[in-house]
Amino acid sequence: MASCLVEVDESSAVVRLTGVLDAAGAEAVRGALLTRLADRPGPVVADVTGLRFVEPAGRGIFADIRREVADWPAADLLLCDPTAAGPAQPDSAAAGPAHSDSALDGVPAWPTLDGALAAIATTPLAAVLTAELAPTVGAARQARDLVNTGCERWGMPTLADPACIAITEMVNNVVAHAQTPMTVRLAPQETTLHLAVRDHSPRRPTFAGISPPSRAGGRGLLLIDTVTRRWGSSAVGDGKVVWCVLHPDDEAL
Numbered sequence: 001m002a003s004c005l006v007e008v009d010e011s012s013a014v015v016r017l018t019g020v021l022d023a024a025g026a027e028a029v030r031g032a033l034l035t036r037l038a039d040r041p042g043p044v045v046a047d048v049t050g051l052r053f054v055e056p057a058g059r060g061i062f063a064d065i066r067r068e069v070a071d072w073p074a075a076d077l078l079l080c081d082p083t084a085a086g087p088a089q090p091d092s093a094a095a096g097p098a099h100s101d102s103a104l105d106g107v108p109a110w111p112t113l114d115g116a117l118a119a120i121a122t123t124p125l126a127a128v129l130t131a132e133l134a135p136t137v138g139a140a141r142q143a144r145d146l147v148n149t150g151c152e153r154w155g156m157p158t159l160a161d162p163a164c165i166a167i168t169e170m171v172n173n174v175v176a177h178a179q180t181p182m183t184v185r186l187a188p189q190e191t192t193l194h195l196a197v198r199d200h201s202p203r204r205p206t207f208a209g210i211s212p213p214s215r216a217g218g219r220g221l222l223l224i225d226t227v228t229r230r231w232g233s234s235a236v237g238d239g240k241v242v243w244c245v246l247h248p249d250d251e252a253l
Contacts, residue, residue, distance in 0.1 A: 063106035
């Protein structure tokens, strides 16, 4: 039977994939990589050196994952793929990844693990803030403090108020519904601010538009939808990530 082994290196950004990947195994790989990206700030390298693809559908899983995390704070997926074109040049990773028509389109790839890790090293994670919070009444205040610190540090004062509104609702949803420990993370990306709250409940938020006046509650997601450019949620192995993106042009909404 086709099988794929996923080995997470807890001390680094590397996730090694070995064996044979078919369509069924791709979902397990997706879950493992999304969970690692949710639990670790910064890019993750999937090392596919020892992986063999038996179905075309298996190749697309990596591009799908990269699209899924595109709006998460400071998250990205890179590949170590020996079929990527170009020589192994770990000291010149800043020049950009190599690409291969035969490999995994849509995902930056390096032919060596040293090259991929060198690329990560050129992207410092100073502009990331993370807090581990308990599902208590004071969690929203702590999250707002983190947002205000980040907006001041990164020169985004106009985004502080809408970001505080969004993070308050995201955290309060965890306190009220998930009732699990949570990770709050934020990072700038050019002029936009990216927020995420990761919890350990599989229940994902649903937004059906404006609630009728007769209905109690249900307005937290409306507030998030109002003050952010876009938002969404992603299922990860043992829970979910709820994320949003704020843009300075939207500050008056």
